[in-house]
Amino acid sequence: MTDTTDTIEVAWQAPEFEYREKTSLWYWATIGAALAILALAIWQKNFLFGVFTVLAEVMLIVWGNQEPRMVNFKLAREGLRIDDRKTYDYKEMESFAWDDSLPGEWASLVFKFKKHLRPKLKISFPKNQKDQLKAAAVKEAQVQ
Numbered sequence: 001m002t003d004t005t006d007t008i009e010v011a012w013q014a015p016e017f018e019y020r021e022k023t024s025l026w027y028w029a030t031i032g033a034a035l036a037i038l039a040l041a042i043w044q045k046n047f048l049f050g051v052f053t054v055l056a057e058v059m060l061i062v063w064g065n066q067e068p069r070m071v072n073f074k075l076a077r078e079g080l081r082i083d084d085r086k087t088y089d090y091k092e093m094e095s096f097a098w099d100d101s102l103p104g105e106w107a108s109l110v111f112k113f114k115k116h117l118r119p120k121l122k123i124s125f126p127k128n129q130k131d132q133l134k135a136a137a138v139k140e141a142q143v144q
Contacts (some may be wrong), residue, residue, distance in 0.1 A: 008136040009076040014106065014124040015068035030060055064102075065106055073123060075136045077093065079110065088113075096137060100127055109133065 034057035041050035079089040085105040094114045100107035107130060111121040125133055 011074040013070045
């Protein structure tokens with residue numbers, strides 16, 4: 001039986017992905033590349049590829065302009081909880097690592113899973129909460 005009275009919980013919010021502001025040159029470059037590919041598709045009489053190119057360019061412009069939503073994270077006894085929808089149990093995790101060398105207010109926490117086909121999970125956290133997160137993660141990893 002494990003003692004649950006001194007469990008550390010840390011909650012924070014972080015952006016869903018790293019947003020980079022795009023200039024008008026970025027948009028014109030993607031449109032130019034799409035037009036060149038579209039011209040190639042028309043020249044080869046591959047109209048399905050032309051339609052795909054137009055749809056892909058529209059999606060690229062729409063998604064490129066989308067800013068990230070804020071996601072709720074919680075590191076607690078049951079594991080890492082994301083937006084009260086997904087929980088990653090510590091038993092599924094092989095290791096974790098920190099990367100706070102990046103400039104800005106965000107650092108990264110990377111989880112490696114025991115299942116080798118599962119990709120690593122990289123999440124952002126505020127640099128000022130690193131000590132709290134490290135204490136909670138190390139304590140819970142030792143309990144598991």
